[in-house]
Amino acid sequence: MVTEHPEWYTKTPEGNFQPTPWYNWEDIIDFDYDQPGIRKYMTDVLKYWVKETDIDGYRCDVAGFTPLDFWDNVREEPDKIKPVFMLAEWEARDLHKRAFDMTYSWSLWDKIHDATVGNKNIAGLVEYMAHDVSTFTKDAYRMTFTYNHDKNSWEGNQYLNFGEGLPAAMVLIAVVNVMPLVYSGQEAGLNRSLAFFEKDTIAWQPHPFFNIYKKLFALKHANQALWNGAYGGEMKRIFNDKPNQVISFSREKNGDKFMADINFSDKSVRVKLNSKYNLSKYKELFTQKECEFQGYDEIQLSAWNYLVLVK
DSSP states (O other), rough: TTOOOOOOOOOOTTTTSSSTTTTTOOOOOOOOOHHHHHHHHHHHHHHHHHHHHHOOEEEEEGGGGGOHHHHHHHHHHHHHSSEEEEEEESSOOOGTTTTTTEEEEEEHHHHHHHTTTTTTTHHHHHHHHHHHHHHHTTTTTTEEOBTTTTTEEEEEEEEETTTGGHHHOOOOOOOOSSEEETTTGGGGTTOOOOSSSSSSOOOOOOOOHHHHHHHHHHHHHHHHSSSGGGOOOEEOOOBBTTTTTTEEEEHHHHHHEEEEEEEEESSHHHHHHEOOOOEEEETTTTOOOOEEEOOOOOEEEEEOEEEEEEO
């Protein structure tokens, strides 16, 4: 292609091929999407793999560095062959308007990091929830995670990213309005980062993380309130008297209901909930203990602990 269509690439002032400007990604050279030829070529590529190999969709790396109008125009082409699922490795509301089904939720990772090891309270988490409910389309899938290849701090069996708050972070990323990602080896408590460009096998072993994920994902499949996008229930805040430490919210859909109370602090707290709109009997997911909410109920949460209540 560089021989037949050198005009399809951006160039340095000297006229040489270059990686993406401002990034030293030396394993690639940069397409010029101002050229109609490369747009047609890339459209044909996307159609080819769907038609010839029956793939189900694409994860588009650094999708925000490709013009939005290209994605918007190209989306319907593979869909004419079969319905596809499109994941953008990017975080932007406008990508959901037409082109992509799911985007990465980098900002939630940042807010959880702030609330656990960043010595900040949960104000950032509340801000994230407000923006998700108010600014993203109802059918948008946002992929959440505690770890992926760009967030690779590991030490022993604990992630440096969240310290002792890791289990609380794992619970939150599974029950907000999301499609949670489990990166290879997390459920086995892998104690190191995987090699990036070479084969690197995982030592599978029993680990407490496995059961946390197993219970959460089984609940996510069974309880419609936790389904994704427009299929699930809207996140509704439950106000409490520890607004800097405990985040509380509910979701409900087609008779299924769920509540979460998560203590993002290193202190044990007794918290009073404004639960007058959540009156019901519940069972806690991890302990299987039953409880009944009658309005302005009080609960006890140890440091970094959580309650996942299911109706």
